[in-house]
Amino acid sequence: MRDYAATGAPPESLSVGNSSDVVMARQLVRTLAQRTGLSLVHQTKLVTAASELGRNMLIHGGGGIVRAATVDDAGRTGVYVEFEDRGPGIADIELALTDGWTSGDGMGLGLSGARRLVDEFGIESGPDGTTVRIVKWGR
């Protein structure tokens, strides 16, 4: 995945420490998706993915920071969103990305489902935390 954080417009950021912040993060991504001109279906998929990743960041990562920006690449425009936490990390990323796998009492669909809903998906995780980056492109 390209380093969109370095190339795009300066991101809007929001710190997520409780569940109402997850709602705010959703709104931030929704506003950006609308401004970027994503279709309604693309907006819905992106905001849903952001909701899953924002909640993961809160529940599994103890909270963190969401950054979102409009990005351009080869004539297309999209929305880039990054979720960074300083939680315990994900020991086995492949496993975590398996449909139905959860370490808690969730459905284990958040991470794998979010990946399906976007066009680009990158994840880095270690003992110092987890960063998930996604991009949804417009047409």
Next chain:
Amino acid sequence: MTDRVPILRIGDVLLVSIQVELEDQMVMDLQDDLSQRIVDTGARGVVIDISGLDVVDSFVGRMLATNAAISRMLGAETIVVGMRPAVAMTLVELGLSLKGVRTALNLERGLKLLRRLAAGPADRA
């Protein structure tokens, strides 16, 4: 924080119309409130109108499925109505098929479906 989703009673049907952006706590409160109201009122049906929701993620999706299961055990059928097309497409891709949740296009059809269910044998669709 303490916002709650209102539950209206119309005859023996409870109507839940979700008009605001849902926070996780509201979702959990709704689950508690709804099962209590079913018991208190003896309602036979529940209609959950989600036409106001532009996003349904796995948390809300799970609430809809759990609600349907709990309500059924308490003797009430649940119909989810008003799902937006983009939400339906997203849920399928997310991997949430909402098995066990009855849906109808809109409120009117949902109420009709409830009436039909009430008239027919209890164990068939």
